[in-house]
Structure formats: structure tokens, C-alpha cells
Amino acid sequence: MSFVEYSEFIQEGDVAIIFLGHDSMMPVKVQQGSQTQTRYGVIRHSKDLIGQRFGTKVTCGKGGWVYVLHPTPELWTLNLPHRTQILYTTDIANITMMLELKPASVVCESGTGSGSLSHAILRTIAPTGHLHTVEFHQQRAEKAEEEFREHRVGHLVTVRNQDVCKEGFGVTGVADAVFLDIPSPWEAVQHAKNAMKRQGGRLCSFSPCIEQVQKTCAALADEGFEEISTLEVLLKVHDVRTITLPLPDFGPDRPLETPTDTPVPSNTSVLCKTTTPPREMAGHTGYLTFATKPRV
Ligand SMILES: C[S@@+](CC[C@H](N)C(=O)[O-])C[C@H]1O[C@@H](n2cnc3c(N)ncnc32)[C@H](O)[C@@H]1O
Numbered sequence: 161m162s163f164v165e166y167s168e169f170i171q172e173g174d175v176a177i178i179f180l181g182h183d184s185m186m187p188v189k190v191q192q193g194s195q196t197q198t199r200y201g202v203i204r205h206s207k208d209l210i211g212q213r214f215g216t217k218v219t220c221g222k223g224g225w226v227y228v229l230h231p232t233p234e235l236w237t238l239n240l241p242h243r244t245q246i247l248y249t250t251d252i253a254n255i256t257m258m259l260e261l262k263p264a265s266v267v268c269e270s271g272t273g274s275g276s277l278s279h280a281i282l283r284t285i286a287p288t289g290h291l292h293t294v295e296f297h298q299q300r301a302e303k304a305e306e307e308f309r310e311h312r313v314g315h316l317v318t319v320r321n322q323d324v325c326k327e328g329f330g331v332t333g334v335a336d337a338v339f340l341d342i343p344s345p346w347e348a349v350q351h352a353k354n355a356m357k358r359q360g361g362r363l364c365s366f367s368p369c370i371e372q373v374q375k376t377c378a379a380l381a382d383e384g385f386e387e388i389s390t391l392e393v394l395l396k397v398h399d400v401r402t403i404t405l406p407l408p409d410f411g412p413d414r415p416l417e418t419p420t421d422t423p424v425p426s427n428t429s430v431l432c433k434t435t436t437p438p439r440e441m442a443g444h445t446g447y448l449t450f451a452t453k454p455r456v
Pocket of ligand 1: 244245246247270271272273274275276277278294295296297300322323324325326341342343
């Protein structure tokens with residue numbers, strides 16, 4: 161298993177996602193002799209996981225069952241251990257598209273945080289791209305590096321433990337795209353420009369507050385960035401439901417020829433499949449500011 165390549169069979173050392181039901185999942189590190197407790201009973205790694213196909217339905221100790229899924233960046237985002245606030249797939253999907261990421265892209269990112277966005281970037285730029293990610297919190301930087309190795313994407317990423325606002329990304333003239341998720345992104349704009357290729361590229365900065373956006377846009381304009389635009393993406397999830405709608409009663413409706421003693425079938429309700437408006441909607445995550453560095 162790797163986060164950038166699909167494998168058919170579960171092996172020792174893999175990460176597997178245990179799917180317990182709608183909105184209920186947990187990640188496990190597969191280890192010979194290990195056990196994982198779930199509300200449906202125990203999963204024995206040696207017997208129930210190792211050598212089985214990803215996607216298998218596993219019967220647990222108490223007779224209940226779970227599905228064992230191959231990890232993806234999207235599933236990891238929903239299951240990863242939080243060390244910081246993270247980005248979710250709705251924002252990540254737009255970031256990946258608007259930064260024009262593709263296999264072989266070179267990307268700079270700061271901060272690494274919990275590595276939620278990093279995994280999606282790595283999957284998109286594999287097998288020949290590279291991610292330079294900067295995190296000034298030492299334990300977070302070390303933990304992210306360890307996770308990238310465990311997820312077998314370590315060859316695609318360099319983690320630097322430094323302050324991006326003071327020391328930049330540690331590379332010059334190599335990046336096709338830069339992504340910022342730090343409290344003062346305007347202080348890193350010049351470093352971002354220096355990290356990017358001479359022929360230009362794309363930048364994105366994520367900020368929760370509009371005051372941060374204003375400062376970032378001003379810094380981007382000062383540094384000669386073009387096509388500056390800020391947007392917010394809101395997700396609306398619809399539930400599918402079968403509902404019963406009552407039919408209006410307009411009285412007997414018999415054709416003219418029908419004798420009066422023939423019973424007329426009366427349907428009082430109809431079943432239909434529909435979507436209901438979301439009961440709750442995810443609120444504001446942050447503003448996404450995009451810009452282009454022109455060719456010099
Ligand atoms: C909100 S988290 C990033 C989350 C990440 N985008 C994810 O999806 O998991 C912000 C991270 O930036 C780091 N950070 C803040 N300012 C920084 C700076 N000047 N240089 C490097 N890292 C910084 C913080 O330590 C924190 O881990």
C-alpha cells in the first residue's frame with residue numbers, strides 16, 4: 161500500500177481504513193499479532209487483515225462486520241490524528257485545480273500542519289513531482305516526516321523545520337505552485353515569489369479572516385502577482401430519502417361509460433425518492449486567495 165499507488169492485498173505495515181458505518185471510520189496500522197477493538201468486536205490483524213484484499217468485509221468478534229478500505233488522501237483527511245486545524249476535501253479539491261497541479265509539478269507549502277493537504281498534493285504530483293513543505297513547529301515537522309515515510313511517499317517530499325516568513329522555503333526558482341496556510345501569509349509572499357520558477361506559476365493562500373486576505377492581496381500586488389482573486393467554497397450535502405406525498409381527493413373520477421356500481425381505485429398517497437435540503441451546512445472555513453506570478 162502507498163498513498164500514491166493502489167495495492168490489491170493488505171500487508172504488514174500498511175495503513176487500512178476500517179469502515180464501521182456511515183460517518184464512522186478509524187485508521188489502523190496493520191501489524192502481525194496486533195488487535196483492534198471496535199464496537200462490533202475485535203479485529204485480529206494476522207487473521208482478518210494481512211493477506212486479505214482491500215475492500216474485504218471482515219466479521220468481528222461479536223458477529224458484526226466492517227469493511228477494510230485502501231487509504232486515499234480523502235479518507236486520510238477524515239481519519240488523521242489532528243495536530244492542528246486541517247484543510248478538508250472541499251477546499252483541497254479547489255486548491256489542487258486552481259493551482260493547476262499535475263504529475264511532475266513542483267510545489268512549495270507552509271505550514272505542513274497535520275499533513276492533510278500535503279497527502280492530496282503528493283497524490284496529484286506523483287510519480288515525478290516534488291513537495292517542499294515548511295513547518296516551524298519541530299514536533300509537527302518530525303511527525304509529518306515520519307508519516308510520509310510510513311505512507312511510502314517520503315521520496316516525493318522534503319520537510320524543512322524553519323520559519324517560512326524569515327527563511328523561506330529552502331529552494332529558489334523551482335516551484336510551479338506555492339500554497340500558504342499560516343497566520344501571516346503576507347510576510348511569506350516575497351519568499352514564495354523567490355521559490356517559484358522564472359516562467360511563473362500559481363499561488364494560493366488560505367486565511368480564515370478577511371483582514372488577513374486584505375494584507376495578503378496588497379503584498380501580492382506589490383510583488384507583481386497578477387490575476388489576484390479571492391473566493392470561498394461552501395459545501396451543501398443532500399440526503400436521499402423516500403417520502404410519502406398525500407394525493408388530493410377530487411372525489412370519484414369515473415369515465416362517462418362506467419356503470420355506477422363499478423368501484424373506482426382510490427390512491428391516497430404516492431411514494432417518491434427525493435433529496436431533502438441539508439439539515440446542517442458546513443460553515444466558513446477560510447478564504448482562498450489565488451494569484452499568478454507572471455513570466456520574468
Ligand atoms: C493550520 S496549520 C496547517 C494545516 C495544513 N494545511 C493541513 O491541511 O493539515 C498551520 C501550520 O503552520 C505552522 N506555521 C505557522 N506559521 C509558520 C511559519 N511562519 N513558518 C512555518 N510554519 C508555520 C503552524 O505551526 C501550523 O502547524
